[in-house]
Amino acid sequence: MDVKTFGELIDWTRDLHAHLARCLSHGATHNEEERARALLGYLAAHESEMERIVNEFERQAATKVLDTWVYDYQSHNPIKTHRTCDEPYAKLDFNGICREVFDFHDQIIYLYQTLVGKAAIPEAKELMESLLTMEQNEFQRLVRQVGRMDDL
Template sequence: MKIETFHDLIDWTRRLHGHLAECLKHCATRQEESRAKWLLEYLADHEATMEQTVAGFEKQADPKALHTWVYDYLSHSPITPHQACRSPYAEMSFDDICGEIFALHDQVLELYRYLEGRAEIPEARDLVRELLKLEEHESMRLAQQINRAREI
């Protein structure tokens, strides 16, 4: 998907979370280790919720921000949503799954931080900042839940 506007960015993020949710759900059905299976199911639910939450940004965001062009995106390394499902989550360990998921989320956070500093209008900057806060908060929450599961 080519990202040209901030609306495209939100749509791309929504699709990324949705695609990841489907992939994790599918891999959970093939995972044999119980703790890793639980993790995949939990992550699939989390990503599906994130897909819905990000979709809300499309409906609530300032139209001026949504239609603003993302000029600098092309100079940033794109994250391919399909990259996530090439990883054989069904065959990975609990820790390997965590590493893959956090690496993907870190790339999204890096992209948002990059774009926040380059947004041309305050409305677009505020929009990216809100998306960044959401992703940061959810990454922290995810890390806490996973750390609790590790202790079990």
């Protein structure tokens, strides 16, 4: 996706969460390991919720902010995740799935951290800070929940 504005950035991250949710859900039906299937189901639900939360940020943001240009976005490396849902999550074990999903969230957090300092107007900076805080909090919650699953 060609991201030029903060609105497009939010669309893009929302779509990434939605895509990841679909891939995780697909993997949950095809993974042979019971623990991995349970993890994939939980993560798919979490990513769907993240999609909803990010969408709500966009819905509540002022048009002025959403239309503000994102400077230096092109210099940021694209977020890496399994871009197709053919097999990857179905073949990963519990720890491999955790590494992949945690890395995905680390990349989004890094993107938001980078863009906080590049916002041209205070309202855009505030929006990026709010998205960053939400992503960090949700990531911490995700890590705690997955840690509990790993204890079982």
